[in-house]
Amino acid sequence: MYGYIIRRILLMIPTLVGVALIIFVLMRMIPGDIVVLRLRGEGGAQVTDEMIATERRRLGLDKPMWRQFNDWMLGIAKGDLGTSMWTGRPVIEELDNRFQLSLQVALMATLVAVLLAIPLGTMAALRQDRWPDYVVRVFSIAGIATPAFWLGILMILAFLIVFKWMPPIKYTPIWVDPVANLSQLIWPALATGYRYSAVATRMTRSAVLEVFREDYIRTARAKGLMEHIIINRHALKNAMLPVITVIGFEFAFLIGGLVVTEQVFNLNGLGKLFVSAVGTTDYVLVQALVLVSAFTFIITNFVVDLLYAWLDPRIHYR
Amino acid sequence: MSDIAADREQGRTWVAGASAASVRFFHTKPLGAAGLVLVLVYIFVAVLAPAIAPYDPIDIRYDAMLVAPSWHNWMGTDSFGRDVFSRIIYGSRTAMLVGFTASFIGATLGLLIGVWSAYAGGRTDMLVQRVLDVFMSFPLIVLALAIVSVFGTGVGNVILAITIPMIPRCARVVRSSALALREVPYIDAARALGFTHSRIILRHMLPNVVAPYLILLTAFMGQAILLEASLSFLGLGVQEPTAAWGLMLQGGAEQYAESAPWLPIFPGIAITGSVFAFNLFGDSLRDVLDPKLRT
Secondary structure (H helix, E strand, C coil): CHHHHHHHHHHHHHHHHHHHHHHHHHHCCCCCCHHHHHHHCCCCCCCCHHHHHHHHHHHCCCCCHHHHHHHHHHHHHCCCCCECCCCCCEHHHHHHHHHHHHHHHHHHHHHHHHHHHHHHHHHHHHCCCCHHHHHHHHHHHHHHHCCHHHHHHHHHHHHHHHHCCCCCCCCCCCCCCHHHHHHHHHHHHHHHHHHHHHHHHHHHHHHHHHHHCCHHHHHHHHCCCCHHHHHHHHHHHHHHHHHHHHHHHHHHHHHHHHHHHHHHCCCCCHHHHHHHHHHCCCHHHHHHHHHHHHHHHHHHHHHHHHHHHHHCCCCCCC | CCHHHHHHHHHHHHHHHHHHHHHHHHHHCHHHHHHHHHHHHHHHHHHCHHHHCCCCCCCCCHHHCCCCCCCCCCCCECCCCCEHHHHHHHHHHHHHHHHHHHHHHHHHHHHHHHHHHHHHCHHHHHHHHHHHHHHHCCCHHHHHHHHHHHHCCCHHHHHHHHHHHHHHHHHHHHHHHHHHHHCCHHHHHHHHCCCCHHHHHHHHHHHHHHHHHHHHHHHHHHHHHHHHHHHHHCCCCCCCCCCCHHHHCCCCHHHHHHHCCCCCHHHHHHHHHHHHHHHHHHHHHHHHHCCCCCC
């Protein structure tokens, strides 16, 4: 097992470097010169060539490509993600408390997804092809189809019209004031969580259906076990494996999924930072944020794999 | 029988088989059939937009701003006095254009890469898979946003931004189906006959991975529409004055609550309905074509 973990960590390195390389190359495919675009973009024609040259040197763009990539990688290894082109502050500082906010929303959304998906999916499977099944299926397909940002807009609209109330705009860490924190963050978590529960619900349903066809369930029934014991202790335990994969997968994607929701709820998280970085063409920041989200994804996948092995004794990683 | 006659004969049985299959589809999968009908309605509306829309979608009227839904403007007007119903009708053009183009190109490139990778095997396959792995580590919208930040906004770039993340997702699935094909006797036979690689890939392997391809194509359609709406909503997709559903949802909920709470309702319904239709259809298509695939 430990050998496996170490090997997986070592295997992650080429993927991470590949990810960094793709972002690096992509960012240099911008048509035209970044510095010229940024300094002269909005009709600022009085910028001299000298100023452009200085700026290029400051950003390290005068060095050859491979040196730039090398410097960037070395910086990352030392925990330095560069300096925002827009605010002039280190990227790591910009990420700091935003990461905390996004992570909390992501965790809460996952919790919402799990709490919806497992009971609903199980219920649908137990009543296959009867009305509870149809209701759950339509509910979950609707969840996949409904944009989380639209759901968010409708939520805020309903609060404003019915209660004349709006979730607080200022972020309070949960250990400072849990009530203020939750009254702000529970809504985006619900909006994204519903959407993310949809896939997990469908997975739970098909996994439970599959498990119910197994011999040991028939054995359990034959020996006269009570139905709820069969479901909870025998069926669900085994059906949960694929569901965990799906939930883990989605958690990894949540950082991306939050991009739009954060905009609606005006949350100052990673997603909002990303959108504004794209809007202000802050390439250093875009580059760093894409990297962070890809790294989160890769690491989450790794953790899910380990969890899988830990939960299912049949799986042996060598 | 000459080759051409044989081909024609084969063609006829294929058509007969396809129509029989679609009749069966309507009978056994009523939900999927409903999805298909809804998809066709959206396509119909998109194609005939000029005939259906009562007003010009970009016609600004300062004397009719933020009018509530009425007989003249079924869904009211927006802050520029443009008719919301007409903008939704024309918005379906943008959504269908982006949805179809991005998912078709994305899935088809993925199909070719997947089959080629499986056929080539060995080191090529390894390398292609690693590259796809790297591309798959970007969440869909993150990669799309990164591409938009490089190439800029607008319909063309939005299509590009949505197409690229689709490619590896299709290539992955197609490859795993194609891998099993590599060992099938008739592929060996084709190779023994000395057919070229491209002929074996295109004529013998491709037709056998059409099922996963079609499943992914319909699944991508809904995702592409949703992604386009998200990008446009963020102001990083389709730009004004083009009618696009995501664009129509721009603006804070607080503003809507004060002035026109009905404004965000209809574009959202249009998006949800179209994605719902594609998913419903795609789901049943998957059940029919490949019952073993899950989720």
